[in-house]
Amino acid sequence: MIALHTGIAIVAIILLIIKVKVDPIIALILGCLYLGLASGIGFAETVDAITAGFGDIMTKIGLLIGFGVLMGALLHSMGAFKVMVEALVRVVPPNRLPYALTLALSTIAPSIYVDVQVVLAAPVARSSSKFLGKNGLAWLAGALGTGIFCGYVFVVPGLSAISIAGLLQVPLGTYLLFGIVIGPVTAVITTWLFRRMLNRGWWNAAKDEEESNAEDIEQAEESVAPEKRPSLALCLAPIVVPLIMIATGAFCQLAGIENAFINFLGDANVALFIGLLGAYVMARRYVGLERSTQAFTEGLQTTGEILLVTGVGGSLGAVIKATGLAKLLGGLFSVDAGAPVILSLLLAWFIAALLHLAIGSVSVAAITAAGIIAPIAGQLPIAPVALGLAIASGSLFALQVNSNFFWMFKSLLGLSTQGSLKTMTTVTSIASLVSLPLVMVASLVAR
Template sequence: MIALHTSIAIVAIIFLIIKVKVDPIVALVLGALYLGLASGVGFVETVEAITGGFGDIMAKIGLLIGFGVLMGALLHRMGAFTVMVEALVRVVPAQKLPYALALALTTIAPSIYVDVQVVLAAPVARSSAKFIDKHGLGWLAGALGTGIFVGYVFVIPGLSAISTAGLLSVPLGLYMIYGIVIGIITATATVWIFRRMINFGWWNPAKDEEHSEALEEVEAAEDAGAGKRPSLALAMAPIVVPLLMIAFGAFAELAGFSNPIIAFFGDANVALFLGLLGAYVMARRFVGTEQTADAFGDGLKTTGEILLVTGVGGSLGAVIKATGLADLLGGLFSVDSGAPVILSILLAWFIAALLHLAIGSVSVAAITAAGIIAPIAGQLDVAPVILALSIASGALFALQVNSNFFWMFKSLLGLTTQGALKTMTTVTSIASVVSLPLVMVASLIA
């Protein structure tokens, strides 16, 4: 019954938002209340899960969102994103921009923190959309979601990739060799398939793109800024430097030479704050004190909207966790040590996909699935790296409304809930299905 109530809650939330036009915050809280009470979590415990889930999400990513959005507002005001996009368009033809974005996020900057990536990449995607066509935002949003999560599960140092490989005792170098190939093919194929869907009428800008006054004010202010703009190197520095700091901190920890100073500067909150500080100093120089203050105010309005809906998304996830659904799903599966390789791959994929649908977190689904399979992995006639890749493929499947990332993505890209479902949920489903046969092919080599 827990699985049934979870399904009802998720479907009801989507229905309320898309068909009844209920605000996402209201719909999410109603869904969380229904699920907690219907599943027997209890009255007090349901409220505690909702408030605790909100607080946990804010503790993890609240500052990341705030620092990142404020930095984006300042960079917009001084024309930094225009500088970056114009440079990108000179190098990459407009119709290739989504492929370039997806592959860059998958390979060059695989996600250590998906929240950091979407905060930093969303303004670039929004600014680039006008160079493609009227469906440009939809295609770029899909490409951004594809790149972030394909890199997250298949490419080291993606957090999900590292966690899954570690639980199944797969050497990171071996995982990287297989994962990078599968990741590149998956990202490219997903972006191509998604574009074909758009060509057949999948995207409707009038219904799928949201006209957020806060986001529009931030972007319109860029055109009102002073004519003097930063160089490309300066424009990119507040984004690139924090990513390098975070990546170096992660690699230092993996390699075993980290220390308190490296950990401090490699912390995502510290890195993004330094990026914000750099953007603030630059804005004071290029557009002056008054426009810098205005940009900060615009950024604060956008931040408030995103924080609230993201936090409530975390509340729903906490209630789902409180129902004990993950433990229930884990107990449903047992693997026969004599199962064929293909069956083992499919089962690992299915466990991870079902857990993701239920829990709403790619990394938690992958880690939980790996934890279920790890005790019997040695008994199976399939290489551990293939099991890890199967789990990664399944954990990608159908990121949707019970994920706090979904609501961040929706708000930062300026999409309606329907638009977010037609981009993020769609491309993660495509990527999951596309990568599965690639894992099967890899099993012939491993």
């Protein structure tokens, strides 16, 4: 019954938002209350899970969202993203922009947490969408989501990739050897397939995009004269410096080099604050105090909206966890030593996909699935790295409304809830299905 009530809650939330036009915050809270009470958690425990889930998400990513959005608002105020986009278009042909974006995110950026990636990459994708013509925003949004999560689950040092490898006792080098191929290949193929869907009428800009965000950006970018905009190097500095700081900390940790100073500099909150500080100083220099203050105020308004809906998304995940669904799944599945390789891979994929649909977190689904399968991995006639890659593939499946990332993605890209389902949910589903046969091929050579 727990699985049934979870499914009802998720479907109800989607229908309330899309069909009844209920605000996402109200729909998510209603879903939390239904699931908690229907599954027997209890009144007090349901409320506790809602508040604890909200607090946990804010503790982890609240400052990241705030710093990132404020930095983006300041960069927009001085036309920085227009400078970046113009430089990108000069180097990469417009019809190759989505492929360049998804490749970069799936290979270079996995050391950066996914929430930070979307905060930093969304303004660039949004600003460059006009160069792709019709459905440009949809294509770039799909490429962005695909690249971020293919890197996250397949490419070391992505958090999910490291977690899966650790739980299944797979050497990171071995996991990386397979993941660095499967991740980017999946991202590119998914981006290409998604483009074919868009060409066949998948997208309706009037219903799938929210024009207000795009209009605000356009006005902010165009109102700064070209000669008063900062150079490309300065525009990139507030974004690149935090990425370097975070990546350096991650690689030092992997290499076993740890001390308080390196941990401090590699902390995502510190890194993004440095980026925000740099953007603020630049904005004061290029557009003056009054305009900088105005951009900061507008950024604070946007931040509040994103934080609230993101936090409530975390509440739903906490209520689902409190139902004990993961423990139930662990008791439902068992595999004996005679199971064939393909069945083992499909089972690992299915458990991870089902957990992701229920819990809403790619990393939690991957970690939980790996924990369920790890005790029986030694009994299976298959390399642990192949099982890990199958879990990674399944954990990608159908990121949707019970994920706090979904709501960040929606707000930062300027999409409606329906548009987010038609991009983020669609491309993660495609990527999950595309990567599965690649994992099966890898299992033939894995040892």
